[in-house]
Amino acid sequence: MKERLQNIKDEALKAIEAADMPEKLNDVRVKFLGKKGELTAVLKGMKDVAPEDRPKVGQMVNETRAAIEAVLEENKEKMEKAIRAEKLKKEVIDVTLPAKKNCVGHRHPNTIALEEVERVFTGMGYEVVEGPEIEYDEYNFRKLNIPDGHPAKDEQDTFYINKNIVLRTQTSPVQARIMEQGKLPICILSPGRVFRSDEVDATHSPSFHQIEGLIIDKNISFADLKGTLEVFAKELFGEDTKTKFRPHHFPFTEPSAEMDVSCFKCGGKGCRFCKGSGWIEILGCGMVHPHVLEMCGIDPEEYTGFAFGVGLERIALLKYEIDDMRLLYENDIRFLKQF
Numbered sequence: 108m109k110e111r112l113q114n115i116k117d118e119a120l121k122a123i124e125a126a127d128m129p130e131k132l133n134d135v136r137v138k139f140l141g142k143k144g145e146l147t148a149v150l151k152g153m154k155d156v157a158p159e160d161r162p163k164v165g166q167m168v169n170e171t172r173a174a175i176e177a178v179l180e181e182n183k184e185k186m187e188k189a190i191r192a193e194k195l196k197k198e199v200i201d202v203t204l205p206a207k208k209n210c211v212g213h214r215h216p217n218t219i220a221l222e223e224v225e226r227v228f229t230g231m232g233y234e235v236v237e238g239p240e241i242e243y244d245e246y247n248f249r250k251l252n253i254p255d256g257h258p259a260k261d262e263q264d265t266f267y268i269n270k271n272i273v274l275r276t277q278t279s280p281v282q283a284r285i286m287e288q289g290k291l292p293i294c295i296l297s298p299g300r301v302f303r304s305d306e307v308d309a310t311h312s313p314s315f316h317q318i319e320g321l322i323i324d325k326n327i328s329f330a331d332l333k334g335t336l337e338v339f340a341k342e343l344f345g346e347d348t349k350t351k352f353r354p355h356h357f358p359f360t361e362p363s364a365e366m367d368v369s370c371f372k373c374g375g376k377g378c379r380f381c382k383g384s385g386w387i388e389i390l391g392c393g394m395v396h397p398h399v400l401e402m403c404g405i406d407p408e409e410y411t412g413f414a415f416g417v418g419l420e421r422i423a424l425l426k427y428e429i430d431d432m433r434l435l436y437e438n439d440i441r442f443l444k445q446f
């Protein structure tokens with residue numbers, strides 16, 4: 108019996124010696140000390156031992172168990188210590204490494220252009236207001252003097268949610284909503300996303316941005332319109348910028364005009380940028396149509412006003428000399444970083 112116990116002990120110590128991971132030490136514990144382990148087997152065989160010898164054998168088994176346990180515990184501690192030391196060594200912080208670069212985002216050229224335009228107009232007392240991008244046909248067309256069947260409705264073909272709800276084709280519905288509130292005078296700038304069912308190319312996109320302005324008060328004349336937009340052009344493109352108004356037609360203004368600015372590249376001499384004409388088309392404008400005022404509950408005999416609309420992308424493209432509108436939407440960091 109003594110010999111058998113000695114064998115178990117030797118074997119166990121050998122196994123402990125060979126174990127190189129805490130898991131393996133645990134295997135050794137199970138194999139020798141566990142419920143189905145070898146020492147337990149010896150205890151179970153006690154019934155074959157003569158009664159007078161049983162205390163002695165019992166003691167021997169306990170001593171063997173204690174010896175194996177002591178070595179197991181000792182090795183386990185050693186092993187854990189080594190693992191911890193190894194881990195600390197691996198996780199050591201190298202204070203000489205260069206710091207992680209802080210990656211700060213960048214404003215989109217559209218955003219920069221919008222803030223610039225907003226700065227100019229809020230400086231002249233305009234209030235920036237926004238409205239829904241999904242709009243009633245009523246506000247997007249009818250209240251702006253574009254009844255069903257009007258050709259302008261075809262030109263501004265858009266996406267229909269249903270017969271009465273569309274993705275707005277312009278930010279003018281915001282004007283109609285503000286006019287309807289009846290708080291006069293009105294002096295607003297309404298920027299925002301608009302939609303047209305256009306194919307994507309260098310100058311078209313089904314989704315783009317517009318900035319519209321509206322002022323309504325007593326005694327507003329076309330001279331006010333020209334003066335305001337001239338200040339805008341000079342602020343945006345430089346003090347020497349000249350403006351030119353060409354008659355045009357919009358359903359919601361009368362008279363209507365398109366404004367050109369003198370080319371800020373060549374100063375009006377003619378260059379590749381302005382296609383040799385010296386002028387660059389920039390926005391549409393006009394005096395608010397009396398019928399539009401009436402439809403929104405404002406007396407056209409008492410009040411007049413003007414409105415204008417400019418494409419935000421158009422300004423961004425001109426200001427930063429970008430020749431393809433698609434670049435604005437591709438979100439290529441290499442492109443966006445340049446502004």
Ligand SMILES: [Zn+2]
Pocket residue numbers: 370371372373374375376377378379380381382383385386
């Ligand atoms: Zn030019």
